[in-house]
Amino acid sequence: MNPVKYDVIIIGGGPIGLACGLEAQKAGLKYVILEKGCLVNSLYNYPANMTFFSTSERLEIGEVPFVSNNAKPTRSEALEYYRRVAAHKRLNVRLFEEVLQVMPKDTEGYEVISKKNTYETDHIIIASGFYDIPQKLGVKGEDLAKVTHYYKDPHFYAFQKVLVVGANNSAVDAALETWRKGAEVTMVIRKGEIGRRVKYWAKPDIENRIKEESIKAFFNAEIAEIRENEVDIQTPNGIETIANDWVISMTGYQPNLAFLKKIGINLSEDEIMKPEYNDDTMETNLKNVYLAGVICGGMDTHSLFIENSRVHAEKIAQKIIKTPQLA
Known part of the structure; x- marks a missing residue:
């Protein structure tokens, strides 16, 4: 033809x-x-x-x-x-x-x-x-089923231990929405602050949730390794291991x-x-x-x-x- x-x-x-x-x-x-x-x-x-x-x-x-x-x-x-x-x-x-x-x-x-x-x-x-x-993290365990580079709906993560990687709009939306559905949320942020391009109505919201410790945030930090039930985070003070069910990697x-x-x-x-x-x-x-x-x-x-x-x-x-x- x-x-x-x-x-x-x-x-x-x-x-x-x-x-x-x-x-x-x-x-x-x-x-x-x-x-x-x-x-x-x-x-x-x-x-x-x-x-x-x-x-x-x-x-x-x-x-x-x-x-x-x-x-x-x-x-x-x-x-x-x-x-x-x-x-x-x-x-x-x-x-x-x-x-x-x-x-x-x-x-x-x-x-x-x-x-x-x-x-x-x-x-x-x-x-x-x-x-x-998606921009990959390049760490051991990134290929586990618990890791996603696409965040869709917050209900799925209700009452789960969720780690969100990133500091810009997608990461902030994922962190706030899953937290409001009852998730225990931790953020891992490579730099020392929330991204400056974050939507003006969401930036103070996430900053206040972090300040009051409703959402835990590790700044100047990176994921070191992901395992089935926990994650190692490289922080300025060394490795910190936290319990974890899901990783939402919003790294672009x-x-x-x-x-x-x-x-x-x-x-x-x-x-x-x-x-x-x-x-x-x-x-x-x-x-x-x-x-x-x-x-x-x-x-x-x-x-x-x-x-x-x-x-x-x-x-x-x-x-x-x-x-x-x-x-």
């Missing part, structure tokens, strides 16, 4: 991937969005009770209004919004279809091989986000930079590993291959969000419609 040909293939079905699909649709381009998981997979993996820092209008795509019942929209509202956008605009999205390979053709364009199909295209947009690869996530490197996109040689692309067109060092969204920041995953990367979709669409093949 011959590969299906598209003007544009968009890798990633998150908010920015959907925004790219909307711009391609508006420009009259034949496109498809390929997503390795469910629709807006990264948002789906957020904690069930998560509240965004941004207001709803800053999360809008395709000029479709996002109406929220709250000053700050919730995860469930965002899932509903992006699902309705995809349905209302009839976006061509193929879910649970991971892209395995991208190869240049002998002539021009690319062949894209997914788990389900083979495609041909003139242009590729990579909007793959960063929530799929990273984009799939190995995929970019595999297909030939240049990365900076420092620890950020920022991909090479043109700020005006979002085109990488590979002809007609573009980046959109948080993937553009490399390991600096806190520099780009939905609200400040929606414009990437417009830049890319403008570049594509000006190419000779499609002019």
Whole structure:
């Protein structure tokens, strides 16, 4: 069977991937969005009770209004919004279809091989986000079933001994929510304070819970080893061993930079590993291959969000419609 040909293939079905699909649709381009998981997979993996820092209008795509019942929209509202956008605009999205390979053709364009199909295209947009690869602790016992890098719902941890690793929004949410459901919560924090990026309504809450010792916190500390019923913590005063049922490791996530490197996109040689692309067109060092969204920041995953990367979709669409093949 011959590969299906598209003007544009968009890798990633998150908010920015959907925004790219909307711009391609508006420009009259034949496109498809390929997503390795469910629709807006990264948002789906957020904690069930998560509240965004941004207001709803800053999360809008395709000029479709996002109406929220709250000053700050919730995860469930965002899932509903992006699902309705995809349905209302009839976006061509193929879910649970991971892209395995991208190869240049002998002539021009690319062949894209997914788990389900083979495609041909003139242009590729990579909007793959960063929530799929957790930053590992690198300690003995991390592979135990009691350890998770994804926190979902606090009820599961009721009346259990829970250790939360991290000091930013995800860790603070996990610590506060599980404590309020009756868990005995301990936090392990590498630095000497709660993260400065923590949401303004949550930061004083967690700091007060730590101060009153409702939640125990080890600062300037790291996990040394995890065992079935306890955890060793390396503190400034030496190893401290505590009883433990569950470890929630909220140490962050990273984009799939190995995929970019595999297909030939240049990365900076420092620890950020920022991909090479043109700020005006979002085109990488590979002809007609573009980046959109948080993937553009490399390991600096806190520099780009939905609200400040929606414009990437417009830049890319403008570049594509000006190419000779499609002019």
